[in-house]
Amino acid sequence: MRVIRSKTKQAERLKDQADLVCADILKYAKLIGLDDEWRFAVTFKHLSDCLATTEAEVEYRKATMEFDLAAISKQGNDLIAPTVRHELFHIPCWRLHEITEALNPEAEALMVKYGEELVTFLEHMPVWKELK
Ligand SMILES: [Zn+2]
Numbered sequence: 001m002r003v004i005r006s007k008t009k010q011a012e013r014l015k016d017q018a019d020l021v022c023a024d025i026l027k028y029a030k031l032i033g034l035d036d037e038w039r040f041a042v043t044f045k046h047l048s049d050c051l052a053t054t055e056a057e058v059e060y061r062k063a064t065m066e067f068d069l070a071a072i073s074k075q076g077n078d079l080i081a082p083t084v085r086h087e088l089f090h091i092p093c094w095r096l097h098e099i100t101e102a103l104n105p106e107a108e109a110l111m112v113k114y115g116e117e118l119v120t121f122l123e124h125m126p127v128w129k130e131l132k
Pocket residue numbers: 086090116119
């Protein structure tokens with residue numbers, strides 16, 4: 001399991017937060033049961049409408065993750081761990097996300113909405129407070 005980090009200005013400017021994100025990716029990926037083959041390609045950059053995004057290539061055990069550290073750090077470092085968990089939970093849900101492309105627009109919108117709700121529920125499970 002490893003994190004491949006791209007060199008961006010945001011990653012240089014907010015190095016401490018970038019280090020925390022990378023450490024939390026490895027910590028929580030293990031805790032949620034992703035196997036050692038997984039590689040996480042991580043980019044820190046401005047995102048216009050969200051704090052982070054994740055896409056997965058499950059068959060190749062590769063995830064592409066983007067984090068807007070400037071937006072995250074405005075709200076404090078306490079937001080890093082839940083954001084990382086949220087993004088990691090998109091990985092085991094990715095197969096469901098793939099089938100949304102085969103659905104009609106209304107069903108696709110519902111699938112995206114319920115997928116986000118599920119991932120957000122998992123992100124906030126009480127077990128994470130006990131592990132702190
Ligand atoms: Zn999400």
